[in-house]
Each structure stands twice: as structure tokens, then as C-alpha cells.
Amino acid sequence: MGIALDQQSLQAAFQGRPDLQTAIQKAAVGDAYIELFNQISLHITSLAVPSSSEPASKKRKLDDGPPNITNSHAKTANGAAASGNDPVLLEVKDISVVIPQRKKYTLCFTASHLYARLPDSSEPVAGISFAWKDIEYAFRLPVPEKTQKQHNYILFPRSSSITPSKPTSSIPDPIVFTVPDTAPKPGTITGKDAAAVSDDYKTLFDWAITSRLKAVGNNVKITQADEKLFASELRQPHRPGEKAVFVKGFRGSKDGYLFFLPNGILWGFKKPLLFLPHDRISAVSYLNVLQRTFNMNVEVGMETSSEGDEEAVEEFEFAMLDQEDFGGIDAFVKRHGLMDKSMAEQRKAKRLNVNVVKDEEGNVVGHAESGELERAAAEAEQAAMDEEDEEEEDYDPGSDGESEGSGSSDDEDSDAEGGGDGVEEDDEDDEAEDES
Missing domain, CATH: 2.30.29.150 (PH-domain like)
Structure with a gap:
């Protein structure tokens, strides 16, 4: 005689689920399956009624039901x-x-x-x-x-x-x-x-x-989002007639999207979600500028626990932003008066030494695969340094006025360089006095 399905345990284990009871009854073909379902039913009923040897706190959790689901x-x-x-x-x-x-x-x-x-x-x-x-x-x-x-x-x-x-x-x-x-x-x-x-x-x-x-x-x-305020230069292949009002990027290892909105910058849509209001942003800077991508760092003033404390600053970096969207993002930063600190002293090395080429002794000899922004920044800085060098070479101490100890030599030099111009001017003055 074969093993029978324990109907009492089955109904107690799956109370309120007649569909499961019916499915198990149909599937319980053969002694092996019947024994398996009986053991499952007994195990479920034993979980529903805890033994008296268990701590009271554990009983209470089971009696109260699953937490955070349907609390009153x-x-x-x-x-x-x-x-x-x-x-x-x-x-x-x-x-x-x-x-x-x-x-x-x-x-x-x-x-x-x-x-x-x-x-x-x-x-x-x-x-x-x-x-x-x-x-x-x-x-x-x-x-x-x-x-x-x-x-x-x-x-x-x-x-x-x-x-x-x-x-x-x-x-x-x-x-x-x-x-x-x-x-x-x-x-x-x-x-x-x-x-x-x-x-x-x-x-x-x-x-x-x-x-x-x-x-x-x-x-x-x-x-x-307002596409007049910001719209990506990248085309959406799945909806070609609609402009994207967001930029894809990464924050750490998580990918997401940046929205540049009338009242701030939003990062979504995975935890932790971020919204950085304009009035809390203290600076924006661009880092790791490469040929196709760049990073954006946003400094935000954080609320402090006490009124007398100075406002703490937290930095949020968003990576792998497409180079084609730099112009739109930078225009957004400038339009809302967000300070660009890309060339601040503490960021110059991080910005300008991306993909540097060094010789065997470790000296920087050039840049490899530098992006447009990086090269432009480097050229601008070099041009400024060259201009300062030229100003130092052309500097004439006498042009800013006479200084102590240099007046006589300056007069002599000017007389020598001017030939007899100074004498001729004096003679003309004397002749004018005689005629008068």
C-alpha cells in the first residue's frame, strides 16, 4: 500500500491558498513526491507554530508577522x-x-x-x-x-x-x-x-x-527639464526626433544620468539619488579631460549640525561625460554663475598631466592623445608665461619714472643716443631770446 498525502498538514501549511493545495494534489504522483510534499507541509506548519523552548522575543516576531509590510x-x-x-x-x-x-x-x-x-x-x-x-x-x-x-x-x-x-x-x-x-x-x-x-x-x-x-x-x-536651457548634442537613435535633456555618465562604478535643470543638477535614477541645488553649489571644475570624455567635479556646501560651525564642503565627481556635451555643460555653468575652478592650483596637475609622456628619468616630455580642452588650456598657460618673459626682457626701469642713483646715467645715455639733439634745442632757445 502506497503512502497517502497528508491532507491535514497540507491544508494547515497552505491555508488561504487553495490553488496551491490543488496543484500539489495533482503533482503528488508516486511515493517519492507524496513523501516530499508531506515533509514540506510539516516543515511549514512547524515554522508557523514556534516551540515553547524558543525565546519570547523570537515568538513575538513570528506572531507579529513580517516587518515593514502592513503595519497599522x-x-x-x-x-x-x-x-x-x-x-x-x-x-x-x-x-x-x-x-x-x-x-x-x-x-x-x-x-x-x-x-x-x-x-x-x-x-x-x-x-x-x-x-x-x-x-x-x-x-x-x-x-x-x-x-x-x-x-x-x-x-x-x-x-x-x-x-x-x-x-x-x-x-x-x-x-x-x-x-x-x-x-x-x-x-x-x-x-x-x-x-x-x-x-x-x-x-x-x-x-x-x-x-x-x-x-x-x-x-x-x-x-x-528645458531643452532650451540644456540639451545633449548626442542623437537618440530610439527617438531621433526628440532631444535628450540629460547626459550619461558614471559616479564611481554606477552608471546614471545628469539632468541640468533650472534650479540645480540632478543625478539619477539609482540609489543614492542626488539633487544639487544652485544655491548650494560653491564651484564646478573639469578633470581628466581626454579626447572623447571628461569628468566634472561639483563642490557643494553641506549643512552643519550647529549654527556656529563653518559650512562643510563635499565634492561629487561625475565621470566619463561625452566630450561633445562639454560646450552645453560649460554654458550652463556660466549661465548660472557657478564658479569654474578647473585651473585652480590644486587641480592644475590633475587636469594638465593626463596621459603625459615621460622619459626614462621620469621627466615629462609631452602629452599623448590629449583632448582639445587639455591642449587649449596648456597652450593658454604657456602663452601667458611667454608673454610674462617678453615683458621682463623689454622692461625699462627709466620708463616708470626717475629713481635714486640712476638719473645721471639715464641723462647721459639719452644724450648719447640722441646725438646733438639736446644741444640744438638749447641753441634755438638762445637765438629766440636774442631776437626778442
């Missing part, structure tokens, strides 16, 4: 609580969230918060809840390198836009979610404000975010 009150980035009991004014399903967790969620708009929830839950997901009054920056930017046009919405809570090189757990994540450039599907939008549904997701979210911010007295506006 999910904390927002600033520590305030968003409750699933708050009346939802607008609910949009199947929205792709990129940061802080890459997953499809339902986004809920309430009078005080924006939060995400799972499709089968009514409670906010911990870490994806934001108070409207705490939003410091809001953006809508195109998603790069997508055949179909899409938009990323980015909301930064306060003190989250500039992530230092050594971030702490107290720095909240922004939220980044993606919407297509199409109309919402039927049944995906509900809530009191669902009547405001527009022809596309972009118009809907622009209205919803702006109206919620305004309702709580937050004057933050949604910032968009």
Missing part, C-alpha cells in the same frame, strides 16, 4: 505616521516605483500624505509614505533610453536631496515612480478625486501633486 501605521521619511484609515482622495493602481523599492504598488493620495500600498492590503508600506508639507523638491523628467516615452516623478523630502559620501540611516530616501505617456487604463483610478482623470497619466499626476502641495501651504513646484 507606516512611518514617513520625517517620522510622522500615515494611517490606512486616512480618507483616500485619489488611488492609482499598478504604478512602477523605482526608489526606495522597485515594485509595482498602488499609490494613495490623502489630504496629508502620499503613500504606497500593496494591491491586497489597505495599509501603507513602511518607508514609502511622505507628508506633503515635508516635500522639498518635486520633478518630472523623461526616462532615458526607452523606446516608448515614459516619465519619472521624483519627490525629495527635506534633507534628502544631497546624500553625503558617508550617508547615515537618518537620511530619508526620496520616492521615484514611473508613468507611461498614455491614458490610464479603465478601473485603475478610484477615489473622490477620480473625477479629475485626464487624458494621460502625466496630466493627472501633475494636477494631483500640485493640488495636494498647495492645499497644505507648500509652495514647491514640479520642475521639468
Whole structure:
């Protein structure tokens, strides 16, 4: 007689999942499979009911369920609580969230918060809840390198836009979610404000975010990229009729995109996301200028813990930017009055000694594969030095006025060089006096 499937353990292990129970019953053909499924069911039920020998703290964690999923009150980035009991004014399903967790969620708009929830839950997901009054920056930017046009919405809570090189757990994540450039599907939008549904997701979210911010007295506006302010010289092969308003590059080993916006420079769309406002940028410099690429270094003033402290400066370097976009980036830097420190003393060696050619003794004898910018900078500096040398060679101490101890020799030299000109002038003066 063969082994029977333990129906009691199966139902207890997969309670609430009749589909799995049915699938296991169909797959349990043969003693080996039946024994395997019985062991799996027994193991799952033993995890669900911890033994009395386990510590109380461990029991409590199992009884409370998985953390950070469906807590009755999910904390927002600033520590305030968003409750699933708050009346939802607008609910949009199947929205792709990129940061802080890459997953499809339902986004809920309430009078005080924006939060995400799972499709089968009514409670906010911990870490994806934001108070409207705490939003410091809001953006809508195109998603790069997508055949179909899409938009990323980015909301930064306060003190989250500039992530230092050594971030702490107290720095909240922004939220980044993606919407297509199409109309919402039927049944995906509900809530009191669902009547405001527009022809596309972009118009809907622009209205919803702006109206919620305004309702709580937050004057933050949604910032968009402007191709008149900056547009890449590189053509987009997947959308040739549209200009790219971003530049591809690297920050460390992570690739990403730089957006040069009316109020600052944004780096996305991977953690850590950065937004560097114009009023916090103290200097911009260009480094490692090669024939096809260059690096850009941005110095940013960081907030200090106490009012009396001097403002700390953090440097953010973005590498492997395409040389063709240097002109547009440099024009952006100059237009917004951002200080160019490329030729500061501490950066000259790093800029001008890229790809140097040295002899056997280590002396620099030239540059190999130098880029246009590097050669121009080197030539300009050499021209300035040559001009200074020429000025030193042509310098005449007497041209700036008489000095002590040199007057007599200067007079003698001038008389010798001028021949009899000085005597003839004196004779003419004497003759004029005699005639008078």
C-alpha cells in the first residue's frame, strides 16, 4: 500500500491558498513526491507554530508577522505616521516605483500624505509614505533610453536631496515612480478625486501633486527639464526626433544620468539619488579631460549640525561625460554663475598631466592623445608665461619714472643716443631770446 498525502498538514501549511493545495494534489504522483510534499507541509506548519523552548522575543516576531509590510501605521521619511484609515482622495493602481523599492504598488493620495500600498492590503508600506508639507523638491523628467516615452516623478523630502559620501540611516530616501505617456487604463483610478482623470497619466499626476502641495501651504513646484536651457548634442537613435535633456555618465562604478535643470543638477535614477541645488553649489571644475570624455567635479556646501560651525564642503565627481556635451555643460555653468575652478592650483596637475609622456628619468616630455580642452588650456598657460618673459626682457626701469642713483646715467645715455639733439634745442632757445 502506497503512502497517502497528508491532507491535514497540507491544508494547515497552505491555508488561504487553495490553488496551491490543488496543484500539489495533482503533482503528488508516486511515493517519492507524496513523501516530499508531506515533509514540506510539516516543515511549514512547524515554522508557523514556534516551540515553547524558543525565546519570547523570537515568538513575538513570528506572531507579529513580517516587518515593514502592513503595519497599522507606516512611518514617513520625517517620522510622522500615515494611517490606512486616512480618507483616500485619489488611488492609482499598478504604478512602477523605482526608489526606495522597485515594485509595482498602488499609490494613495490623502489630504496629508502620499503613500504606497500593496494591491491586497489597505495599509501603507513602511518607508514609502511622505507628508506633503515635508516635500522639498518635486520633478518630472523623461526616462532615458526607452523606446516608448515614459516619465519619472521624483519627490525629495527635506534633507534628502544631497546624500553625503558617508550617508547615515537618518537620511530619508526620496520616492521615484514611473508613468507611461498614455491614458490610464479603465478601473485603475478610484477615489473622490477620480473625477479629475485626464487624458494621460502625466496630466493627472501633475494636477494631483500640485493640488495636494498647495492645499497644505507648500509652495514647491514640479520642475521639468528645458531643452532650451540644456540639451545633449548626442542623437537618440530610439527617438531621433526628440532631444535628450540629460547626459550619461558614471559616479564611481554606477552608471546614471545628469539632468541640468533650472534650479540645480540632478543625478539619477539609482540609489543614492542626488539633487544639487544652485544655491548650494560653491564651484564646478573639469578633470581628466581626454579626447572623447571628461569628468566634472561639483563642490557643494553641506549643512552643519550647529549654527556656529563653518559650512562643510563635499565634492561629487561625475565621470566619463561625452566630450561633445562639454560646450552645453560649460554654458550652463556660466549661465548660472557657478564658479569654474578647473585651473585652480590644486587641480592644475590633475587636469594638465593626463596621459603625459615621460622619459626614462621620469621627466615629462609631452602629452599623448590629449583632448582639445587639455591642449587649449596648456597652450593658454604657456602663452601667458611667454608673454610674462617678453615683458621682463623689454622692461625699462627709466620708463616708470626717475629713481635714486640712476638719473645721471639715464641723462647721459639719452644724450648719447640722441646725438646733438639736446644741444640744438638749447641753441634755438638762445637765438629766440636774442631776437626778442
